[in-house]
Amino acid sequence: MVTPRSSLLSESDPTPVVGEPVVEVRELEVSFGGRRVLRGLDLEVRRGETLVVLGGSGSGKSTLLNALTGSVTPSRGTIRVLGSSVAELDLARLDAHRVKVGFLFQNGALFQSMSVRENLACVLREHTALTAEEIDILVKMKLELVGLRHAVDLMPAELSGGMRKRVALARALVLDPPLMLYDEPGAGLDPVSLAGVDRIIATLGRILGMTSIVVTHHIESALRLADRLVFLHEGTVVASGSPEEFRTHGDPRLRQFLDGAAEGPLNDRSGREDYATSLLGKERLR
Amino acid sequence: MTPPTAARLALSFKECGRTPDKREELSEGVSTGMFRKSMVSVGDWGTSVGRAFYWLAPAGLRRRRGAVPAFAIVEQVDRFSIGVLPLLTVVLGFVGMILALQLATILELLGVVEFLPSIVGIAMVREMAPLLVGVVLSGFAGASIASEIGSMKVSDELRAYESFSIAPTRYLLAPRLVGIAIAAPIVTGLGFYLGIGGGLVIAEAILGMDSGQYITRTLAALDLQDVLLGLLKGEVFGLLVVSIAWFEGSRVTGGALGVGRATTAAVVKSVVAIIAADLLLTFLFFRIG
Numbered sequence: 001m002v003t004p005r006s007s008l009l010s011e012s013d014p015t016p017v018v019g020e021p022v023v024e025v026r027e028l029e030v031s032f033g034g035r036r037v038l039r040g041l042d043l044e045v046r047r048g049e050t051l052v053v054l055g056g057s058g059s060g061k062s063t064l065l066n067a068l069t070g071s072v073t074p075s076r077g078t079i080r081v082l083g084s085s086v087a088e089l090d091l092a093r094l095d096a097h098r099v100k101v102g103f104l105f106q107n108g109a110l111f112q113s114m115s116v117r118e119n120l121a122c123v124l125r126e127h128t129a130l131t132a133e134e135i136d137i138l139v140k141m142k143l144e145l146v147g148l149r150h151a152v153d154l155m156p157a158e159l160s161g162g163m164r165k166r167v168a169l170a171r172a173l174v175l176d177p178p179l180m181l182y183d184e185p186g187a188g189l190d191p192v193s194l195a196g197v198d199r200i201i202a203t204l205g206r207i208l209g210m211t212s213i214v215v216t217h218h219i220e221s222a223l224r225l226a227d228r229l230v231f232l233h234e235g236t237v238v239a240s241g242s243p244e245e246f247r248t249h250g251d252p253r254l255r256q257f258l259d260g261a262a263e264g265p266l267n268d269r270s271g272r273e274d275y276a277t278s279l280l281g282k283e284r285l286r
Numbered sequence: 287m288t289p290p291t292a293a294r295l296a297l298s299f300k301e302c303g304r305t306p307d308k309r310e311e312l313s314e315g316v317s318t319g320m321f322r323k324s325m326v327s328v329g330d331w332g333t334s335v336g337r338a339f340y341w342l343a344p345a346g347l348r349r350r351r352g353a354v355p356a357f358a359i360v361e362q363v364d365r366f367s368i369g370v371l372p373l374l375t376v377v378l379g380f381v382g383m384i385l386a387l388q389l390a391t392i393l394e395l396l397g398v399v400e401f402l403p404s405i406v407g408i409a410m411v412r413e414m415a416p417l418l419v420g421v422v423l424s425g426f427a428g429a430s431i432a433s434e435i436g437s438m439k440v441s442d443e444l445r446a447y448e449s450f451s452i453a454p455t456r457y458l459l460a461p462r463l464v465g466i467a468i469a470a471p472i473v474t475g476l477g478f479y480l481g482i483g484g485g486l487v488i489a490e491a492i493l494g495m496d497s498g499q500y501i502t503r504t505l506a507a508l509d510l511q512d513v514l515l516g517l518l519k520g521e522v523f524g525l526l527v528v529s530i531a532w533f534e535g536s537r538v539t540g541g542a543l544g545v546g547r548a549t550t551a552a553v554v555k556s557v558v559a560i561i562a563a564d565l566l567l568t569f570l571f572f573r574i575g
Contacts, residue, residue: 069449092349095451109446112438122457123450126352 019047021080022179022211023068028077030063030235037063039235040077047178050205050212052222054257055232056266061215062106064232065181068213069101070094082179099127102177106184108168110156116143116167117152120174127175142170146200162193169200180204182214186221194218198225219258223247231257233266331533337455338463350453354460362465366524367472370426377418378477382484385409390493399493403500404507406485411508411516415477417564419470420523424556428531431462432552435535436545444536459532466524474520478513515571522563527556 023045030038038060045051055061066072067079070086079086082100089097111119120139124130130138143149146166156164165185172180182201186194198221204210205227216222222229223243231239231246231254239246239254246258256264277285341354386406393399435458438444447454482504489495534552538544 071445071448098449098451101449103446103449105442105446105449107441109442111443111446112441122452126450126452 021045022047022049022082023213024078024080025064025067026078028064028067028079029075030060030067030072031075036075037235038067038074041232041236043230043237045211045213047211048205048209050201050214050225050227052226052229053213053215053232054217054219054222054229054254056257059232060235061232062183065103065183065213065215068181069098069103099175100177100179102172102175102180104165104169104172104180104182104185106187108156108164110164110168110171112156114156115152116148116154116156116159119156119167120171123171123174138174142174143167145173146170147196161188162190165189165193165197166200169197173204176208178209178211180210180212182212182216184216185214186216186218194221201225219260327533330537331529334455334459334533334536335463335529337453338459341453341456341460342464352456354456354464358457358461359464359468362461363468366423366427366466366469370422370473371476373426374419374422374473374477375480377422378415378480379484379487381414381418382406382410382481382486383488384484385414385481386485386488387492390488394493400503402489402493402495403485403503407482407504407507408512410481410485411478411512413516413564413568415481416474416516416519416523417560418481419474419477419520420527420560420564421557423466423470423473423524423527424531424553424560427466428527428552428556429549431528431531432535432549433545435532436538436548439536439538440541440545454536459529462528462532463525466528467521470520470524471517473524474517477520478516511571515567519564519567522567523560526559526563530556530559 021044023043025041025043028038028041028043029036037058041060041064043051043064053061053064063072067074068081068086070089074087081097084093084097086094086097110116111122114122117136117139120142121135124135124138128135140149140152143152146169148163148166148170151159151163151167156167159167165188169185180201185197185201189197201212201214202225205212214222214225216225223246226243228240228242229246230237231251233253239249239251241249246254249255249258252265255261256266340348341352345351345353386402389402389405390399393402393405435444438458444454447457486497486500489500490497531552534548534555535545538548540547
């Protein structure tokens, strides 16, 4: 049974204040080597909202996140994030933009040559004028938030997969970005670690008013985290709504995805070449 | 019977629906494309090296603040000097011995065996030691840098630097360039001693030469310009090795296979670049006299 979002938060956590749009994506198209990954995608995320992006592999979820950070250049359309048109930013402004957007990588992507402390401290040293003592306190506070204050002097290689993900989360939050992007936060985590990470994500929106976009394959996690969900298929949004609306949504592709059915419209092969033709070639079959 | 290559090519063009008249156009297109790609690569390599040097400029001249971490530089100096020492001792020592043995036969025949110390000394200092240091560094440091940076690319670590607006060139490339800039002349200087020492062992043990006399003759044959040329070569080769390895590693695609390819490319391209740079520097010094 899916735990509702309210159960992730304590009664004292304030309710989210959903405000003006923080992310506005219009008719976004992104292509790689002639292959269109995003095809006219429209999306809007408001301040304080947690939007969960669902979709099969190759549906364009990670590309969407990369487009929001300015790591990929769109071939068409507009992306406005925190008031800036991302595609039009020069390098210096793009750097300033990225500081305001926290990014949790799928595998954590910790700096392997640095200790846990240094992973967080180097980001603070780079972008703040804090003293070494202040940085040390902030590092410990952020690690406490993810329950890993005791791991401050460990190296990334000494951490388990779940711990690595939580340290990466603490690092992504170290500058208190107004917008957080999570790429598969639950990948490779056991159910207990996953619930812990979900709780942190849910709490951040309430306490810090942080806006979050979460890309995930975990249906349970998605339904308990989201204020709103979108379902991507072949680079466009085919369904959008609240968790309640998603549970009863009529789109057959979304239904197959939520039910985890092996056969259905998501793997429709009717448009593909016949297996025998593909295997032997037209000449041999003639 | 298999048709000759030209005939097979004509056949393949015919099968592709291209007339033989278009062959020149096609080959020109391929070579132009390859040339353009190579130029783009050289440009990208130059850009990343330029970005690293940006962080080495005095803070007052830069718009972005921050320094290259000193501890990382120390680590790299250690890696490129103490780390390569055992391998360098074996390679340079043995090559010095081989050179002395090869020359001894000819010089004895000509009755001028006393020239052995000066020939070994000049060959080692001007050419062999810097070249072999460069080759040893490309195999030792170049391969490890390319695989290290390539793995960082594959595991999104490089993207993580960018996502925090931290220049990877500042934390990763600049310390390696400074490290090799400090270590390469030291290692090359050691290479002079090791190579000449190898020659000395053979001269003393097989030719019965006096070691004091050998050293005196070697020093008499060498001048400051020879030593400076050798050290300059070592410095240039070291910088080429590190920058090429960084460049190959930072553009890895395709997972573990890509890392393997980048490592091979880094070593191969470093060796080619070292030999080309060696030719250029030798030619320049030859012109200067």
